[in-house]
Amino acid sequence: MAGRQSGRHRRPPEAQATYREVFAVGEFRALWLAQALSFVGDQLAQLALAVLVYSRTGSALLTALTYALTYLPPIVGGPVLSGLADLFPRRTVMIVCDVARAVLVALIAVAAPPFWALCAIVFLTVLLGAPFTAARAAILPDVLAGDRYVAGAAINNITHQATQMLGFVAGGAIVTLVGEYEALALDAATFGLSAVILAVGLRGRPAPKKRDDASLGLWRGTRDGARLVFGDPLLRSLVLFAWLCAFYVIPEGLAAPYAASFDDGPVTVGLLMSAMPTGMVLGAFLFSRFVRPTNRMRAMGWMAMLACAPLIVAGVHPPLWAIVALWALSGIGSAYQLAANAAFVAAVPAAGRAQAFGLAQSGILAGQGLGILAAGAVAQVLGPETAVALAGALGLSAAATLTLNWNQVRGEVIARMRGREPAPAPEPVPAADAEIAS
Incomplete structure (x- = not known):
């Protein structure tokens, strides 16, 4: 019935x-x-x-x-x-x-x-x-x-x-x-x-x-760590999600020249620099407290796109209050990193965990440094608003591509979180738990 x-x-x-x-x-x-x-x-x-x-x-x-x-x-x-x-x-x-x-x-x-x-x-x-x-x-x-x-x-x-x-x-x-x-x-x-x-x-x-x-041999260990992470489609997808921050961190690096579009005052610089961390705090709290573990995995791709999409609006030169709100919204979207981190821990072998984390962290820092450097060069020629908008557009494209790949492999992580192997094909699955088709 x-x-x-x-x-x-x-x-x-x-x-x-x-x-x-x-x-x-x-x-x-x-x-x-x-x-x-x-x-x-x-x-x-x-x-x-x-x-x-x-x-x-x-x-x-x-x-x-x-x-x-x-x-x-x-x-x-x-x-x-x-x-x-x-x-x-x-x-x-x-x-x-x-x-x-x-x-x-x-x-x-x-x-x-x-x-x-x-x-x-x-x-x-x-x-x-x-x-x-x-x-x-x-x-x-x-x-x-x-x-x-x-x-x-x-x-x-x-x-x-x-x-x-x-x-x-x-x-x-x-x-x-x-x-x-x-x-x-x-x-x-x-x-x-x-x-x-x-x-x-x-x-x-x-x-x-x-x-x-x-x-x-630490260099050999480094090669083994890179082979472990990039040789596994699941780990490769997760570490690329982590490195996506190279795009949405750019507003913080350009906060000072961006403030010159308004009043160039230190208060405005501080307001812009604090917008994204404020959103990150709010997003981390809401995502960890009110979203179920498996739903975090399903929402990860959408959240990653949310981290980048609001930045595109900078290209139409909105007022200061709108920029602060948009950057805070981007910070909320970046809470997807919690889900990526949890999935990474579940997928990487314990013996190689530190090497894998070190590789991911170094890539994050390199991406942030190079991204801010490139954005600074673009801002010098086209202005900080255009540089932020381009970062948002490129980040959104990268996030969408990663999401398509993630939807193909996330079932393995969700199955591990539920403590069981994926259900056999004949087993009926309630509609509420059905995977979204990619």
């Missing part, structure tokens, strides 16, 4: 984790607190270094060069050094990286090195972030299982974006109050405190891989 459904065909409701459940896990609290300290310290150090270099050299070029050093090391060394988190215990890797970074930043604060030495220390400090980030990303699925991982990733994303929104304002006040070197000393202290929190709050786990002469 139409009004009845056999119990054999019913599926249990999907388990959806809450933030309270996630924070109830002691190891996650340790990871989150260490990460929050790292984010705060990073914001403080970026401001302090910019002010310090400009006050000592009076050169905008050298100041920009110092800031660029925060992007270059992960691009160059990330895919290689990330493999350390597969060869050594991941907690140990994070603690050693934190202690080493604390010493390096403290050296700047105490010794006041010349500019060339300052650049070298900054390079090494940021380079050590690659194995730390890979180890943290790889250990999180061991700490949080199932949908708790997605909720935990959402909390981390919200924390990151919130520190971006508030960090520059608070960091500027701290640097003004205590001075550049003292602010760098505080940054060193955050690294040291993070190491203590991880040592006390995180359980030790053995290294995922056996260290032998062959596996210690």
